[in-house]
Amino acid sequence: MKLKSLVLTAAALMLGVGVAQADIKKVRIGTEGAYPPFNSVDSTGQLVGFDIDIAKAMCEKMKVECTFVAQDWDGIIPALLAKKFDAIVASMSITDERKEKVAFTIPYYLTPGNFIAPKNTTLTDISPAGLKGKTIGAQSSTTGSVYLEDKYKDSEIKLYQTQDEANADLAAGRLDAVLADKFVLYEWLEKTDAGKCCKFIGPDLADVNPQGTGIALRKEDNELREMFNKAIKEIVADGTYKKINAKYFPFDIY
Structure with missing residues (x-):
């Protein structure tokens, strides 16, 4: 009986994890829209740039539907914490001061x-x-x-x-x-x-910028952060990152 109970409990926990992961189907991404070539607004009013292309590639790997929200830079972290969006993909450098307010993924590019x-x-x-x-x-x-x-x-x-x-x-x-x-x-x-x-x-x-540039998320959103971490590694491994990099720069920025 005890072994059966343990098996059932483990199965329930696994099911719970599966349900939690399945719950993340839509992700709202905040970006500045005034930092070319990483993020800007084109003549049709659409957000474009390296950050946008990288975010779309990661969303495809994560199998989630992503929408983008333009936000002035000075208010971008407060807007994240207020749940105006779920992640910041806006060439945000990782700093110890910012880590006090938000969590970061692994770096997705490095820039001096x-x-x-x-x-x-x-x-x-x-x-x-x-x-x-x-x-x-x-x-x-x-x-x-x-x-x-x-x-x-x-x-x-x-x-x-x-x-x-x-x-x-x-x-x-x-x-x-x-x-x-x-x-x-x-x-x-x-x-x-x-x-x-x-x-x-x-x-x-x-x-x-000694720590590189990462994606900022609310500290409690650990699952989403790990999804982004996995997606960054996947787009680097399969060559997607290299193609996007070459679209904007004649040199490697990763």
């Missing part, structure tokens, strides 16, 4: 930080001493803005709601330099007319 400046700049030293007294821009509430405020205390730091606004002020001559993720800056420099004004200065700064 970089400075850009006007092509006619005489700046070559990007250390805090080298940029003393200079005006530097960054998008607010990003690892770049935190990095600047922590290390460049003798520079004037100007923060912007979007990366595009920071880039525009640099192009207009109102900034000496901008700090952001290398791949976002590469897109602007290489693929826009406005970006022709400027160039990278200094080496890659790996310590701007």
